[in-house]
Amino acid sequence: MRDLLLGYGLFAMYYVLVVNSIYLLITIFSHLNISSIMKRSRFTRYQSLAGSERVPPVSILVPAYNEELTIIENVRSLLALHYPQYEVIVINDGSKDETLQVLIREFGLIRQPHARIRNVVHSSPVNGIYHNPQYPQLYVIDKENGGKADSLNAGINLSHYPLIASIDADSLLEKDALIRMAQVYMENPEETVAIGGNVRIANGCLIEDGIVKEVKLPDKLLPMFQTIEYMKAFLGGRIGWSSINGLIIVSGAFGLFRKDCVIKVGGYREGYPGEDMNIIIKLHKYMLENKQKYRVAFCPDAVCWTQAPDTFRILSSQRKRWGRGNLKNMLEYRHMLFNPKYKVMGLLTMPYNVLFETLNPYFKLTGLLALLGYSWMDMTHAHIVLVFMAINLLFGYMLTVSAILLEERAFRRYPKMSDLAKLLGYGFLMFFGYYQLGAIWRLLGHIEFFRKNNTWGVMTRQSWKVETRQS
Amino acid sequence: MFQHLQIAYGFICVASALIVSGVVLLLVIKWRNLRMARMKDEARKKQQDYVAYVIAHLDADEELKLPVGPLGKWDLAVLEEQLIELAERVKGKHRERLAELFERLGLPEKELARLTRSFGVNRLDAAYKLGAMGCSQAAPALLSVLKTERDEPGRFIIARAIARCARDTADLREMVAHMVALSPESPRLLAEILCESAVDPAPLMREWIEHSDWRLVLVAMAGMPSTADRELIGSLWKLIGADEKEVRINAAKLLLRTGDWVTPQQVESLIKHPDWEIRSLTAKSIGRWADDSYVPLLSRSIDDENWWVRYNAARSLAKLGDDGFRALCEIASQAKQKEIADLAMQNIQDALRDESTGSGQAGAAGAKTKHAMYHSYFNTQRAGHMTG
Known part of the structure; x- marks a missing residue:
């Protein structure tokens, strides 16, 4: 029994080493690629591009469910973007609160009884389309509740432009975020099928009129941990993955897509969370099966600010949902795993995702338990548990330091020396409870999936004004 | 077992060393960035009056004066940054005056030396600055740098600098030929870059068409x-x-940009073109020309197999005065497909609302005629409610 436990514990240790080594490799790609991003970011004149008629027009889709507290500021911030031609389509997904009413009141919207939308991708029945010629760029679709993917599909059906951008209703876009993405798109419009934006945590920042006026790190523990977590995922991970065209997800909070490609793959998949990962997998699959040259790019200087959950209840609900979405996507596209036809996606991204995202909680938790059991049987080998934990911690922290280094090299959003100390300190603290909780929540998400629980879960918002006052 | 532990200990040592190096590097970068920001801030305060003087005298006839006293390293760097920022915002005579000032400050020479000496981000920084200064002597060096740049975003930055520094169309031609060979899918961005040049690109456009x-x-x-x-x-x-x-x-x-470039026969051939995009463009353009002789043509396009052609035909009809409005009323009242009737009705409502909110006597008269037409087709006395 002892040998079995030890063997499994060692297997788990090597698992941690292998998975983190792959992540380290991706982070190295990120470091290699960051200078190219810095060049574009520093030396491109976005101001002149923002006034050009050659920039392709964009339809911004904003799915909204019970967003009465944040929707007005969000829409106002979107209507003030520096972009030559765009429209904002808010999709009220059968909200139970006053989301639709506050929009109607604020923007003087009028129901268009004869307005119809195309049916290029499936979506739930639409109750009405609202518009006011005084805000010619703004449309609101009121539809029956069908989930986020369904709302995005309804938005696609109404949209008038060749590019679509999906934005969460609780997020704020920086004024030049969209034009920065347009520059990336215009560098290679034929091959670019999607571009991901960088999502940053707004908790703690000073926000006025839907604009982040002063960037500060969050004061609360959970948003602070998520700031570091997002930094690791977006800068350490996604820059690297995109450099080898292996990006598996474009965050639902902010992404730009070629509409014709999204329609070709049947739009967003309804019924399950993880629609942001699903659409990207479908795009990869479609392009590779049809032997078309393509790229899924990432634009880290196109920034979207979002509210991070600041209670355990909401955070656990979000993480369980992510767990369910990830598992569903991996099961649905398991045939792509290790299939050379799907190139980087099939041979690296998907296997890595299964190993690191889907199976991670199982191996890490059971490995730790096995070594604890082994040590309990023979206390003279208790140090093995410590070695296992030290490897986990040190490799993980090395990746944290690397992500902060990327931030400091390229973006410098947190200017003070105390910010750096805070990032390094909290980055270390995360290994004592937060990551373990994350693994448990992911596991619970999987259980929910097998019990066929597909609800969105708890997600309460607070007004940006309240958020700013609290900070 | 022992072997596994040895590997683990080895890894722990390596990882710890890497973490310590990373943290030290971070501290150094942060300290350097903060120091640089402080120095720049001080220099900016010192240069504030001089930059204000330059902005105020861009329109004046006399030569712009140089800053008083010697300029330190940071002073010159900050002044360069501020003047480049200004040069990016102005055009024509103002830009020329700034180019003269750059020359007298010795900045193009300094950047040209950096361009040929350095690599990576520094080389691009020099290219960008030379472009912003509009330094024509830099064109040959920039063209040769473009040929060695392997990074795609970097190439666009150098291409833009070449456009801004171009001496003649030959420079622009060489730049575009190189860019098209390496980034063939970005014609719009290349055109955007070309239009930033002080050299008129029109002869090139005529040649390439x-x-x-x-x-x-x-x-x-x-x-x-x-x-x-x-x-x-x-x-x-x-x-x-x-x-x-x-x-x-x-x-x-x-x-289709203007109705003067095409005859009615040509418009008819375009609205029947096999590409739906061209049919849709034609339908949309007719609305912009506001030429009501095309009403019958658009009325037929409302039955097109493509949704966008139908959509643009209906929208354009709404812009073609009373005849277009009448055609929409006919379509809405007679269409067999609900989708087409709804499309026409939506545009009727938009037109009625636009007329109601229109100003002056002409607006009032137009609204009255359209409301009367609406009554006659739909037999209602309350057309006003449709406009909200």
């Missing part, structure tokens, strides 16, 4: 809006039959 390389044709068409002329109509008609769909669509877009 007839070119056998469709990638150059696309650049020419994307660059047209500011340089197009009637002489190109013949070439554009030829391109309507090109093999590349993108070329056909762009040619139609340019031809």
